[in-house]
Amino acid sequence: MPLLFPHEDPSDVRSRYKPEVIKGDMDSVREDVLGFYANLGTEVVDESQDQDTTDLHKCIEYIRDFTSDIDKSNICILVAGALGGRFDHEIGNINVLCRFSSMRIILLSDDCLIHLLPRTHCHEIHIQPSVEGPHCGLVPIGMPSKSTTTTGLQWDLDNMEMSFGGLISTSNIVKEEKITVRSDSDLLWTISIKKQ
Amino acid sequence: MELMSHSSAFLLPTIPPDHRPSLTYALVVLNQRLPRFTPLLWKHAHLHLCADGGANRVYDEMPLLFPHEDPSDVRSRYKPEVIKGDMDSVREDVLGFYANLGTEVVDESQDQDTTDLHKCIEYIRDFTSDIDKSNICILVAGALGGRFDHEIGNINVLCRFSSMRIILLSDDCLIHLLPRTHCHEIHIQPSVEGPHCGLVPIGMPSKSTTTTGLQWDLDNMEMSFGGLISTSNIVKEEKITVRSDSDLLWTISIKKQ
Numbered sequence: 001m002p003l004l005f006p007h008e009d010p011s012d013v014r015s016r017y018k019p020e021v022i023k024g025d026m027d028s029v030r031e032d033v034l035g036f037y038a039n040l041g042t043e044v045v046d047e048s049q050d051q052d053t054t055d056l057h058k059c060i061e062y063i064r065d066f067t068s069d070i071d072k073s074n075i076c077i078l079v080a081g082a083l084g085g086r087f088d089h090e091i092g093n094i095n096v097l098c099r100f101s102s103m104r105i106i107l108l109s110d111d112c113l114i115h116l117l118p119r120t121h122c123h124e125i126h127i128q129p130s131v132e133g134p135h136c137g138l139v140p141i142g143m144p145s146k147s148t149t150t151t152g153l154q155w156d157l158d159n160m161e162m163s164f165g166g167l168i169s170t171s172n173i174v175k176e177e178k179i180t181v182r183s184d185s186d187l188l189w190t191i192s193i194k195k196q
Numbered sequence: 197m198e199l200m201s202h203s204s205a206f207l208l209p210t211i212p213p214d215h216r217p218s219l220t221y222a223l224v225v226l227n228q229r230l231p232r233f234t235p236l237l238w239k240h241a242h243l244h245l246c247a248d249g250g251a252n253r254v255y256d257e258m259p260l261l262f263p264h265e266d267p268s269d270v271r272s273r274y275k276p277e278v279i280k281g282d283m284d285s286v287r288e289d290v291l292g293f294y295a296n297l298g299t300e301v302v303d304e305s306q307d308q309d310t311t312d313l314h315k316c317i318e319y320i321r322d323f324t325s326d327i328d329k330s331n332i333c334i335l336v337a338g339a340l341g342g343r344f345d346h347e348i349g350n351i352n353v354l355c356r357f358s359s360m361r362i363i364l365l366s367d368d369c370l371i372h373l374l375p376r377t378h379c380h381e382i383h384i385q386p387s388v389e390g391p392h393c394g395l396v397p398i399g400m401p402s403k404s405t406t407t408t409g410l411q412w413d414l415d416n417m418e419m420s421f422g423g424l425i426s427t428s429n430i431v432k433e434e435k436i437t438v439r440s441d442s443d444l445l446w447t448i449s450i451k452k453q
Contacts, residue, residue, distance in 0.1 A: 086392060088428060088429070089395065089428070092394070094421075095422070100325045109344050111207050111342050137344070139348050163349070163399055164398050165358065165399060165443075168349070171345060186422075188348075189207075190345050
């Protein structure tokens with residue numbers, strides 16, 4: 001965080017950007033960092049006994065089950081640093097989207113974002129052209145899709161089958177400010193984030 | 197069921213002469229930052245293709261991997277045989293430079309239905325005649341990271357050419373397909389890869405996968421998105437075996453040297 005505010009005092013920046021919670025199996029966080037935030041009042045939740053779920057999974061569960069001081073009926077979880085690096089980490093994060101498919105969770109990197117379009121709903125995606133696009137894609141994660149229909153894309157799908165080994169929609173382009181998607185299968189929506 | 201054997205010998209400084217299977221390597225460079233071991237891959241490969249903007253990467257970044265050498269020397273040494281794709285990313289000056297050195301430029305800008313990587317794989321499969329293709333293994337540098345739709349499109353190329361050996365590589369890890377048609381032996385090179393690994397049922401759930409050699413082995417286990425997939429696993433032995441009813445992606449971390 002201090003690197004993103006190069007003209008400010010690092011201590012000021014760190015005090016301003018203090019997490020409420022640090023959670024996970026604690027095998028990566030540095031002792032000095034943990035101590036610094038604990039001293040400022042951050043809650044440290046050590047889950048090192050649970051090796052069956054990823055750190056992101058533990059955090060989603062925490063937000064879902066334990067946070068009481070925010071309105072959870074319309075919660076959307078933004079996940080920074082979810083992509084890139086080790087592929088097994090990345091795909092594990094994508095699987096968290098699928099495991100918590102009734103929650104709004106958005107994976108973010110410098111280059112793009114990903115979120116789930118659950119098959120239980122028709123979807124309208126309102127594009128913010130100043131910050132995202134035009135490159136986008138739709139991915140049938142986990143199961144082939146027998147039928148997907150879209151509007152608003154350069155290469156719209158019309159009752160199209162999608163599957164790995166066959167067609168998936170990548171390097172597509174958003175043409176309109178409202179995209180609609182209807183599918184028989186859970187899809188990942190991904191769109192590029194503009195470099196400012 | 198027939199056995200298929202895998203190893204990351206191409207990450208070793210020298211491939212042992214008795215190494216089996218004996219493979220011919222081809223290298224495809226995509227438009228992402230070059231992995232730091234790209235010169236090593238280049239050395240092992242008999243054929244070197246740049247997919248469109250991958251040529252920019254070789255031109256700009258190979259000299260950076262040899263900071264004590266003259267950039268022109270490095271560029272002449274690392275000259276691809278082919279630059280292929282829809283040519284919307286490669287710079288004019290880069291294209292001209294390699295064309296002058298004899299690189300074949302294959303412009304596929306009329307074909308917007310397939311990715312640049314797909315075009316390169318097809319080219320290697322259909323047109324290269326001066327290398328032994330019976331045991332070819334295609335190494336793809338710069339396949340991961342960046343835009344997710346590019347990355348997942350590259351992974352789909354593995355699935356579309358499931359009878360070919362294609363390995364996607366980044367600085368951090370590699371990915372390749374384990375087709376359901378075979379039992380698999382993966383021979384780990386612990387000096388260059390591991391211990392973090394994973395198995396991913398891409399495209400279809402797996403009703404039954406069985407492994408040996410991992411910290412958390414699977415025993416006739418179901419895997420699917422929304423349920424269990426094997427990530428943050430650890431290789432325990434130098435030989436991993438995998439048997440599944442479904443195509444799986446194998447991924448393993450690459451050690452920072």
